[in-house]
Amino acid sequence: MANIPEKELMNSGHNACPGCGAAHAMRYMLKALGKNTTVNIPACCWAVIPGVYPSRNLDVPLLYTAFETTGVSSSGIRAALDAKGIDADINVVGFAGDGGTADIGIQALSGAVERGTDTIQVMYDNEAYMNTGIQRSGSTPQGAWTTTTPVGSEKAWKKQPKKDMMEIMESHNIPYAATVNIAYPDLFIEKFKKAAEIRGPKFIHIYAPCPTGWRAKPNKSIELGELAFKSRVFPLYEIEHGVYNVYKEPKEDEVIPVKEYLKPQGRFRHLPKEEVDMIQKNVDRYWKRLKKKEKFTKEELYQED
Amino acid sequence: MSEHKIVTGNYSSAYGARLARAEVVSAYPITPQTSVVEKIAEFVADGKMDTEYVKVESEHSAMAGCIAASTAGARTYTATSAHGLALMHEMLMWAARARLPIVMTNVNRAMGPPWSVWADHLDTIAQKGTGWLQFFCENNQEVLDSILMAYKICEDEDIMLPGMIVEDAFILSHTREPVEIYDQEKVDEFLPSYDPDVKLDIENPAGFGSLVMPDWYMDFAKKLEEAMEGAKGKIKEVNKEFEETFGRDPGGLIEEYKTDGVDVLVITMGSISGTSKDVIDELRDEGHNIGLARLRTLRPFPKEEIRELTKNVNVVGILDRSYSFGAAGDAAREIKEALYGHNSPIVKNYIVGLGGRDLTPEILKKIFLDTLELQDKELDQEVEWVDLRIDRKKWRG
Numbered sequence: 001m002a003n004i005p006e007k008e009l010m011n012s013g014h015n016a017c018p019g020c021g022a023a024h025a026m027r028y029m030l031k032a033l034g035k036n037t038t039v040n041i042p043a044c045c046w047a048v049i050p051g052v053y054p055s056r057n058l059d060v061p062l063l064y065t066a067f068e069t070t071g072v073s074s075s076g077i078r079a080a081l082d083a084k085g086i087d088a089d090i091n092v093v094g095f096a097g098d099g100g101t102a103d104i105g106i107q108a109l110s111g112a113v114e115r116g117t118d119t120i121q122v123m124y125d126n127e128a129y130m131n132t133g134i135q136r137s138g139s140t141p142q143g144a145w146t147t148t149t150p151v152g153s154e155k156a157w158k159k160q161p162k163k164d165m166m167e168i169m170e171s172h173n174i175p176y177a178a179t180v181n182i183a184y185p186d187l188f189i190e191k192f193k194k195a196a197e198i199r200g201p202k203f204i205h206i207y208a209p210c211p212t213g214w215r216a217k218p219n220k221s222i223e224l225g226e227l228a229f230k231s232r233v234f235p236l237y238e239i240e241h242g243v244y245n246v247y248k249e250p251k252e253d254e255v256i257p258v259k260e261y262l263k264p265q266g267r268f269r270h271l272p273k274e275e276v277d278m279i280q281k282n283v284d285r286y287w288k289r290l291k292k293k294e295k296f297t298k299e300e301l302y303q304e305d
Numbered sequence: 306m307s308e309h310k311i312v313t314g315n316y317s318s319a320y321g322a323r324l325a326r327a328e329v330v331s332a333y334p335i336t337p338q339t340s341v342v343e344k345i346a347e348f349v350a351d352g353k354m355d356t357e358y359v360k361v362e363s364e365h366s367a368m369a370g371c372i373a374a375s376t377a378g379a380r381t382y383t384a385t386s387a388h389g390l391a392l393m394h395e396m397l398m399w400a401a402r403a404r405l406p407i408v409m410t411n412v413n414r415a416m417g418p419p420w421s422v423w424a425d426h427l428d429t430i431a432q433k434g435t436g437w438l439q440f441f442c443e444n445n446q447e448v449l450d451s452i453l454m455a456y457k458i459c460e461d462e463d464i465m466l467p468g469m470i471v472e473d474a475f476i477l478s479h480t481r482e483p484v485e486i487y488d489q490e491k492v493d494e495f496l497p498s499y500d501p502d503v504k505l506d507i508e509n510p511a512g513f514g515s516l517v518m519p520d521w522y523m524d525f526a527k528k529l530e531e532a533m534e535g536a537k538g539k540i541k542e543v544n545k546e547f548e549e550t551f552g553r554d555p556g557g558l559i560e561e562y563k564t565d566g567v568d569v570l571v572i573t574m575g576s577i578s579g580t581s582k583d584v585i586d587e588l589r590d591e592g593h594n595i596g597l598a599r600l601r602t603l604r605p606f607p608k609e610e611i612r613e614l615t616k617n618v619n620v621v622g623i624l625d626r627s628y629s630f631g632a633a634g635d636a637a638r639e640i641k642e643a644l645y646g647h648n649s650p651i652v653k654n655y656i657v658g659l660g661g662r663d664l665t666p667e668i669l670k671k672i673f674l675d676t677l678e679l680q681d682k683e684l685d686q687e688v689e690w691v692d693l694r695i696d697r698k699k700w701r702g
Contacts, residue, residue: 035507035510036507037507038377038505038507040373047515047516048516050512050515051515052515052516052517052518053512053515053516053517053518053521056511056512056515058510058512059510060507060510061505061506061507061509061510061511061512061513062510062511062512062513062515063373063376063505063512063513063514064512064513064514064515064516065369065372065373065399065514066369066395066396066399068365069365069366069369069372069373069396071366072331072359072361072362072366072369072370072373073369073370073372073373074373075331075359075361075370075373076329076331076359076369076370076371076372076373076374076375076376076377077373077374077376077377077505079329079331079357079359079370079374079379080328080329080357080373080374080375080376080377080378080379080381080505081377082357083328083329083356083357083374083379084328084377084378084379088507090507107362107363107366108362108363108365108366108369110362111361111362111363111366114362115359115360115361
């Protein structure tokens with residue numbers, strides 16, 4: 001933990017719920033990037049967390065913008081900085097939730113990445129529309145209860161798996177994409193610092209537990225992050241110019257079954273054993289595929305280059 | 306030295322953005338606006354325009370990109386049309402409420418379905434309440450002039466609102482006319498560079514657009530309306546300065562054409578005004594006491610000027626190239642509202658040229674003669690749709 005900068009750019013007085021993973025996410029990100037950073041935020045929890053006018057708890061310039069515009073807002077800010085010849089090394093960050101990234105914001109994100117905008121696009125993933133009250137998003141995991149996937153008598157929990165934003169970004173030939181987890185702040189900060197050193201579009205997928213929406217205890221958010229890591233539900237990896245690198249993985253004897261990750265979360269309480277088994281199978285398959293992609297891209301694919 | 310070129314309204318828009326030294330252009334192509342964005346791309350590719358050109362993936366993003374760039378302190382420009390403008394709707398409100406002096410060309414085009422790419426004002430008129438200044442242009446020179454004027458008006462610290470330059474599809478956008486492309490130095494003198502005090506700035510971090518409680522929101526809205534009201538005086542002031550600098554009067558809020566002491570007044574908007582003026586001349590030569598007023602700014606709406614113009618007029622004929630379903634043409638509705646409690650001439654609204662339907666001098670003459678007749682007979686209908694297929698005989702016979 002010695003590498004975590006002491007300087008705080010997120011001050012006290014935020015409006016986040018107790019145990020909010022997204023609050024940790026912003027704090028660590030700004031520690032990593034420092035004051036030479038602009039942040040644009042669409043409709044999401046973080047549109048409310050900085051405070052209500054005239055209060056603001058972030059010491060960086062902040063542009064609030066419409067739900068579906070995070071990617072292009074970064075393009076616009078970068079274009080203005082370039083036009084004005086401001087040569088200070090400024091990080092232009094788009095900071096959106098999973099809905100603002102994977103659903104309504106995916107078009108503007110895709111455009112910004114395709115255009116090669118020099119920006120860090122962040123998805124802080126609390127796995128549903130939490131600011132509006134826990135409605136399912138494309139990033140809600142399979143099996144989860146939300147207010148729009150209520151269980152009811154018809155077992156109407158979410159049946160579809162989570163949209164894989166890392167692969168979508170990789171398909172754009174993005175120079176750098178990484179997953180980070182608020183339970184591992186040193187690695188979280190390291191990856192943001194690495195992203196800041198790379199020119200062009202970068203994408204960071206943050207695992208950000210939401211105790212309110214996940215029906216979990218607010219004092220268990222960090223533990224949930226650890227369980228997500230150990231169960232391989234949320235693998236920690238990066239993709240640099242097409243090369244996959246699982247930068248931290250649980251040791252064989254550390255690995256826990258997915259059900260231990262699901263258990264502390266009320267949103268999965270209704271799941272029958274068969275469904276839990278299916279989720280376990282999907283997690284295993286994803287992990288296996290990820291490790292193969294790592295091996296293939298590291299050892300075979302680009303060897304002759 | 307200034308030079309005269311024979312250019313389309315769209316090229317005139319592109320030259321306007323170039324002369325205004327727009328620093329960021331964020332745009333998406335749509336018929337019939339495409340040659341604006343193509344020409345700007347060509348200027349940039351040839352090193353004739355120093356701008357960051359963000360080639361976005363939708364009109365919604367075009368406006369969002371302008372908003373972000375403008376908040377970061379850049380002079381921004383974009384152009385769109387019809388469905389593109391409608392897609393921007395959310396961000397048009399955002400731009401105005403964020404008090405950003407973005408300037409945009411909208412090439413007026415009909416909304417589908419059925420698909421139509423031809424002139425119709427409904428796209429622009431549907432956005433009249435968003436907080437944008439709207440300048441309806443009569444010709445290609447005015448398109449260029451209005452862009453230069455709009456930046457100067459919109460960037461004024463007392464105004465800080467976005468401005469929309471409106472040119473009719475094909476009739477202006479694709480028709481070549483002689484346009485004076487002014488000397489860059491002269492434009493620079495008229496329109497200095499944009500450098501707002503308040504912007505996204507890492508040395509002076511601020512938040513733009515945060516959540517406000519009901520005890521603030523309404524007051525911000527009133528500030529916007531005060532700026533819109535103030536824009537009336539500012540438009541007149543800048544119009545005068547423009548005329549002094551470039552020797553041309555773009556028309557202020559409302560252009561008066563032979564209105565002194567007339568009994569009958571017709572009110573038009575956009576490209577039909579030129580032809581209409583010729584018809585007015587013809588009718589005056591025939592002894593009719595008729596004049597024309599061209600409504601140039603729908604926003605801010607020049608209600609005082611309308612009242613003044615109609616003080617001693619018996620009949621007003623208002624031509625709308627759009628229709629607000631369930632009511633009437635919007636120009637007519639707003640003009641009538643301005644008249645209430647002041648003057649009470651007979652008012653008739655003519656719905657004309659929707660979806661690019663041609664308005665010939667012959668049809669315009671029939672309309673104006675109909676207006677003249679209302680001096681001596683009862684108003685037959687408040688709103689009349691002109692030259693529908695079922696009554697071609699009446700209008701083309």
